[in-house]
Amino acid sequence: MTIPGLFVIVALSLAGAFQTETQTGASARIEGEAQVESTVGIPVQVLQVIYPGPELEVRDVDPRTTPIVLRIDAVYPHGADYRYDLTWSGMEAGTFNLTDYLRRKDGTESTDLPACTVTVKSVLAPDSIDIQLDIPEKGLIPATYRSAWLIGGIVWVVGLLGFIFLGRRRQPSSVQPAPEDIARAKLRRIEQLIETAMREPAFSVQQKAELDLLIVDFWRERRDLTGVAPDKAIQTLRNDPEAGPLLQRAERWLYDRPENTSREEISALLAPLRELVREAAIKGRPSLSGTGTASGRETGTSKAAEGGRG
Amino acid sequence: MDQPVVSSDIKSVSRFIDAIRERVGRVVVGQDIVVERTLIALFTGGHLLLQGVPGLAKTLLVSVLSKSIDLHFSRIQFTIDLLPSDILGSEILDQRTSEFRTKKGPIFTNLLLADEINRAAPKVQGALLEAMQERRVTIGDTTFNLPAPFLVIATQNPVEQAGTFELPEAQLDRFMLCHRLEYPSVEEEREVLRRNAGLGVQRRDGGAVVQTEFDVLEKEPVGHAEELIAAMEAVHKVHVSDTFLEHVVKLVHETRNHPQLELGCSPRAGISLIKASRARAVIHGRDYCIPEDLFSLAEDVILHRIRLTYEAVADGMTGKKILREILDRDIKSAD
Missing domain, CATH: 3.40.50.300 (P-loop containing nucleotide triphosphate hydrolases)
Known part of the structure; x- marks a missing residue:
């Protein structure tokens, strides 16, 4: 109240600072003190302003573009009306109505409020400063602090979920062919290799290695030994009355010194094996249940025995 | 043949x-x-x-x-x-x-x-x-x-x-x-206990000690x-065929290229596989190596030479499981 430069309402009236009568026909009634003129950027107060009707609050404005920044410092009941202590500061030169920056707190119309006109002067000459505000279009940045946090939170959660579920190394997902197709393909391949071995003396090392393991796999499936460790499975097969002799002859052909095996012996080994494979291919997949095809076993045994004698 | x-x-x-x-x-x-x-x-x-x-x-x-x-x-x-x-x-x-x-x-x-x-x-x-x-x-x-x-x-x-x-x-x-x-x-355990119960007391230097298995070792070699x-x-005379070498090379290389293995087998592992397979062949009365030797010795030669990736360990994988998977795949998809 003792701030120099403040004027008592009477003095203000005399100085004609309030032009509300002429502009709007009615003005806010001020029972305290007011400074209605200021320079750009300097905050000043208007005390004990009485506005009729329900309580008021400051309108939302964009602080980067508004010419007046208004704040309600205090609100007092005044009969059916309210008294307000206001602080305002001008951001650009001109004459402004503080009432334009107020609204009813209960949301009702506030167009009937009396004006409270203030003047902002600039110390500098007009257009001496060219302020280029790089203000983005509305909507490009979050409207409020809360929404910015909300968007940030959503991004964080989505990122975390992505890291947990998508960041882990994915197992290569390939369409697996049906087991029957695999079995058929294997049988076909064994037959091809056997025929190549019988036909061509120069059976390559890779083909030998492939044929040997395919034969082991053939018998392993036939004897339901796929769940057994490979070395144990081979040991079991070598002692098998049907598979054992065949496997051991194949081992000697494939792994012993070449001079120890003649072409005739190779043919004698491979011919019954080819018959066995052909029979399995005709009857379907080599039995996975271990029961095999009874006739297949019998045939295999007899053919293997023939091969052995050969 | x-x-x-x-x-x-x-x-x-x-x-x-x-x-x-x-x-x-x-x-x-x-x-x-x-x-x-x-x-x-x-x-x-x-x-x-x-x-x-x-x-x-x-x-x-x-x-x-x-x-x-x-x-x-x-x-x-x-x-x-x-x-x-x-x-x-x-x-x-x-x-x-x-x-x-x-x-x-x-x-x-x-x-x-x-x-x-x-x-x-x-x-x-x-x-x-x-x-x-x-x-x-x-x-x-x-x-x-x-x-x-x-x-x-x-x-x-x-x-x-x-x-x-x-x-x-x-x-x-x-x-x-x-x-x-x-x-x-269980059967072996039973036999161990039976033999141990058969040990007696050994007189020595005027006193006596309870016999251990070491006391009953025969001195004559x-x-x-x-x-x-x-x-x-x-x-050293055991024959190692090219086909067998092919299996060894393939196995060693697969450990080096396996996605769950950070460290695969060194060339020394391949050499050890061949050496050990030759000795096993002799022990089993053969003068040539066969895949059974390789499969049987793979764990003992390879497992201590490989190291799993962090992800594989986190997924609960072990060297034994990975090796078994490699050997199984070798048999199933021989090509």
Whole structure:
């Protein structure tokens, strides 16, 4: 109240600072003190302003573009009306109505409020400063602090979920062919290799290695030994009355010194094996249940025995 | 082709092996695979690492084996305060002659049992492993060759890891085989207890002690260095076909390219696979290697040489599972 430069309402009236009568026909009634003129950027107060009707609050404005920044410092009941202590500061030169920056707190119309006109002067000459505000279009940045946090939170959660579920190394997902197709393909391949071995003396090392393991796999499936460790499975097969002799002859052909095996012996080994494979291919997949095809076993045994004698 | 032609070398070696097995079997129950692995190491000049909890007759096995072949045997219990000189030997001052004299350490033996090798400090492990590799030791200014044959059988307890120094992969690679011992079966366990209950009391120096299995070891060997040398020569004559080499190369390369393995097999692993397979072939009376040798030895040759990726460990994978998967895939998708 003792701030120099403040004027008592009477003095203000005399100085004609309030032009509300002429502009709007009615003005806010001020029972305290007011400074209605200021320079750009300097905050000043208007005390004990009485506005009729329900309580008021400051309108939302964009602080980067508004010419007046208004704040309600205090609100007092005044009969059916309210008294307000206001602080305002001008951001650009001109004459402004503080009432334009107020609204009813209960949301009702506030167009009937009396004006409270203030003047902002600039110390500098007009257009001496060219302020280029790089203000983005509305909507490009979050409207409020809360929404910015909300968007940030959503991004964080989505990122975390992505890291947990998508960041882990994915197992290569390939369409697996049906087991029957695999079995058929294997049988076909064994037959091809056997025929190549019988036909061509120069059976390559890779083909030998492939044929040997395919034969082991053939018998392993036939004897339901796929769940057994490979070395144990081979040991079991070598002692098998049907598979054992065949496997051991194949081992000697494939792994012993070449001079120890003649072409005739190779043919004698491979011919019954080819018959066995052909029979399995005709009857379907080599039995996975271990029961095999009874006739297949019998045939295999007899053919293997023939091969052995050969 | 029906009757395998087994050379006379293999036949005589088989008799020697059968005699050793029979002698070991009188004292040690079961553990056939361990005996086989020890013989493989002995015939190929490789070294053997046994992983297993205490009380599985490791020391007894090595002891009876050394006595069976008339080999000198030493045992070192590795502890944290062991020094390299405690193993290799040192120079000591002879006060009578005022000259330094070399005192050879326990490493100068044919069969060395390094018990709980991971309990010693890395510099001690390093000294032993270097001697294993070079088969000679330098004490002071003099270099001494280690006796031939020279075989180290080291043990590790996989359970108690407190106060141990884990052997790094580079040093583990020096062991040709790393075998994981398992508990005996129920029947074997019964036989162990039955034999132990049959031990009596031994009178000694006017007193008496309760007999242990070590007291009943037969002193008379079943073979000598000549038989052992013959076995080693037979191993080197075993035929390794190109087809078998193909399997080995494929297996070694698959460990290097497996997505769940950070460290695959070194070339030394492939060499060890071939060596060990040759010895196994001789032990099984063959003069050529077959895939069964490879599959049987793969775990012992490969598992201690590979290292899993962090992701594979986090997914609960083990080296054993991955190796099994590789071997299974090799058989299923031979191409």
